[in-house]
Each structure stands twice: as structure tokens, then as C-alpha cells.
Amino acid sequence: MKKMMIRGTGRYLPERVVTNDDLSQWMDTSDEWIRQRTGIEERRWIPEEGNVGAADLGLEATKIALDRAGWTPEDLDLIIFATLSPDINFPGSGCLLQSKLGLKSTPALDIRQQCTGFLYGMEIADAYIKSGYANRILFVGSEVHSTGLDISTRGRDVTVIFGDGAGAVCLEGVETDENVGILATSLHAQGDYADALMLEAPASRLSPRLTKEMFDDARIYPTMDGRNVFKLAVKRLPEVSQVVLDKAGLTIEDIDMVIPHQANLRINQFFQKSMNLPDEKIFNNIQKYGNTTAGSIPIALDEVIEQKLIPEKKATVLFAGLGAGVTWGAIIYRFG
Ligand code: COA
Numbered sequence: 001m002k003k004m005m006i007r008g009t010g011r012y013l014p015e016r017v018v019t020n021d022d023l024s025q026w027m028d029t030s031d032e033w034i035r036q037r038t039g040i041e042e043r044r045w046i047p048e049e050g051n052v053g054a055a056d057l058g059l060e061a062t063k064i065a066l067d068r069a070g071w072t073p074e075d076l077d078l079i080i081f082a083t084l085s086p087d088i089n090f091p092g093s094g095c096l097l098q099s100k101l102g103l104k105s106t107p108a109l110d111i112r113q114q115c116t117g118f119l120y121g122m123e124i125a126d127a128y129i130k131s132g133y134a135n136r137i138l139f140v141g142s143e144v145h146s147t148g149l150d151i152s153t154r155g156r157d158v159t160v161i162f163g164d165g166a167g168a169v170c171l172e173g174v175e176t177d178e179n180v181g182i183l184a185t186s187l188h189a190q191g192d193y194a195d196a197l198m199l200e201a202p203a204s205r206l207s208p209r210l211t212k213e214m215f216d217d218a219r220i221y222p223t224m225d226g227r228n229v230f231k232l233a234v235k236r237l238p239e240v241s242q243v244v245l246d247k248a249g250l251t252i253e254d255i256d257m258v259i260p261h262q263a264n265l266r267i268n269q270f271f272q273k274s275m276n277l278p279d280e281k282i283f284n285n286i287q288k289y290g291n292t293t294a295g296s297i298p299i300a301l302d303e304v305i306e307q308k309l310i311p312e313k314k315a316t317v318l319f320a321g322l323g324a325g326v327t328w329g330a331i332i333y334r335f336g
Helices: 018-028 032-038 054-069 093-100 116-130 153-159 191-196 210-215 226-248 265-276 293-306
Strands: 004-013 016-019 042-045 078-082 106-110 135-144 165-175 181-189 257-260 316-323 328-332
Touching: 004 054, 004 116, 004 181, 016 018, 018 032, 018 078, 018 116, 032 078, 032 265, 042 054, 054 135, 054 165, 054 293, 078 093, 078 116, 093 106, 093 135, 106 116, 116 135, 116 165, 116 181, 116 293, 116 316, 116 328, 135 293, 165 191, 165 293, 181 226, 191 210, 191 226, 226 265, 257 265, 293 316
Parallel strands: 078 106, 078 135, 257 316
Antiparallel strands: 004 165, 016 042, 135 165, 181 328, 316 328
């Protein structure tokens, strides 16, 4: 039976570091508040000049992932691009990346599952591989949040959390009887919570789609019911992780590393405690990058591999996340 194997990973974070102290020059916040509530120390933003988009960050991450896989762009059967901050409204960033890779007809699919983009993307890629529709797939999760944030005090609860960045993963179907690849998945969405974290305008359901009042009323910036999102995350992450463990017939002791979405260090600390995980079995890098949404899990995975934090062979990893939608889920993956 065909199993989906990770062949290469890459990440790209823009060079411009924005510290908590930098933010406090523009809004009423402080390094102490941000560290205490979120664990974030700094994040990366794209340069002020140059019109850098999600596809540009994705391209840099992709070059590294392709190189590690030993692939050229022409080897790809499909590109899956996850972002909530596409370069332009349409066409999708997947098409823009495909062009930047010099490809002329490779299919490109954009998905909009926000912080769970990697989880949905992995399951979609696995389904394509198992059905025989594609065998070599590139997944990219990439975000440019910085150009869409309210950097005044009005937007401080959201703005301090988010950062720009991209992660890329090369995925390949391999015929094997070994118990490797995706061992279990559990994905969910509950649109009842759509307004817990959303960006409302411009919107096709509004007529006109964009007005000066929308700027003045800050409806062009993301809004978040932070407490509600926090409560949902600390409940659902352990719940859905237990579901995938049960499905795979594993216990948490069988997992070499938990790689959660990086939304808030405190959320991940609650999650760690609920799962009874020692410090060395859960990975966090939100301190350096903030929340890079669809980029977060693949960036973290790339760092876990680079820092050799998991065994070289047969490492079993649990990915979990919750984000806007709300969408949430978990995946257990075993390396070959
Ligand atoms: N700096 C300083 N003060 C801030 C602030 C900031 N950046 N943002 C909000 N505050 C203020 C609030 O205005 C409020 O002031 P008040 O008490 O005078 O009204 C006070 O801090 C407490 O706000 P509250 O929203 O209750 O704080 P909190 O403890 O819930 O922390 C979050 C806020 C956003 C850090 C937290 O709710 C959170 O992380 N939630 C999850 C968000 C998330 O994960 N989002 C991404 C999902 S993928």
C-alpha cells in the first residue's frame, strides 16, 4: 500500500526582526505584557519596501525543501498552498508560486484552513497519493501578516501575536508494508465560531465591498475573541490528540515529539500538562517568530529535524493545532 513520506522540509523567515520593544513604540503595550501572556519575544516581518508576498516567502522555503528532497520543480505533480494572507485576492498564491518555480502546467491548489492549514494539507496530500492522482506533492504554508495588522493601540491584542514566515514540505508516495507515514488523522471545523477570529472586510457579502468607513472603523483589520479562542484551544488540543493516539493504537509515551501550532506559549503549556508531556517531547519556537498561522507547524517541523530533536529513523511525531474557522485537528506521522 502507498504511504506518504516526508522527503524534505524547508523554512524561510524574513530577516527583519520586530521585538516587543519595537511594538511598544507604536502602541500601548510592553515587553512584559506580551511575554507573560503569550511567550512571544520577537517576530519577523517582511521588509518595508519591495512588495514581498506569501508566495515569495513560500518560494524561499520551497527551494530548501526541494534541495533536501533532491527534487527539481518539474518533479512535482501537485502544489498545495495554505495561507490566510494570499499575495492578492485572486488568483491563489499556489498559482503565483507555481509560476515563480518556472512551471507551466503543474496543478496548484490553495487551501484556507488558517492555523490548521498544514494538518488539512497533509491529509489532502495523503488522499491524492493513495488515490494515485499524484505522487510527488509540495505543501507550502506561508503568511504575510504584518501588512494587514493594526499597529495602533486599538489593534494591540491581535497585532502582538502574529508574524510572517513560511514552511515547505516535499511529500512522496512510497509502496511499503511498513507501519510508516500517516498513522492517524482527525480533522474538524465548527463555523459557529467564525467570528471568534476573523477579518471581515473587504467582503463580497458587503455592498460595496470596501468603503472609507471600513478603514475608519478598523473593519479591515483582524478581530479576535482571544479568551474564547484560548479556552477552545486548551480543551480541544488534548481531546483531538487523544483521538489520534487511540486511532493509531498508541499512547503518548510512543510519541517522540509533539509539534503543536504556535499560537500562544501558554496554550501549549496547558496542552503539555494535559498530555503529561516532558519538556523535551514538545517543541515551541513561538518566542522567536510569533504566530505564523499556516507556516507555523512546517517551520517548527523543519527546526525539529535540523536540530536533530527526533530519532533519525522511525521517529513518531504528533502534530496538533486549532485556529480560525474554527478548525482544529491532529495527525500522527511516522518517518521511514
Ligand atoms: N498589550 C497590553 N495590554 C493589552 C494588550 C497588549 N498587546 N492586548 C490586550 N491588552 C489589555 C486588554 O485591553 C485588557 O485591558 P483591560 O483589562 O483594561 O480591559 C487586558 O490587557 C486583558 O485583556 P484580555 O484580552 O483579557 O487578556 P488575555 O489574558 O485574554 O490575553 C491574549 C490576551 C490575546 C494574549 C489571549 O487571550 C490569547 O492568547 N488568546 C488566544 C489567541 C490565539 O491563540 N489566537 C490565535 C489562534 S490561531
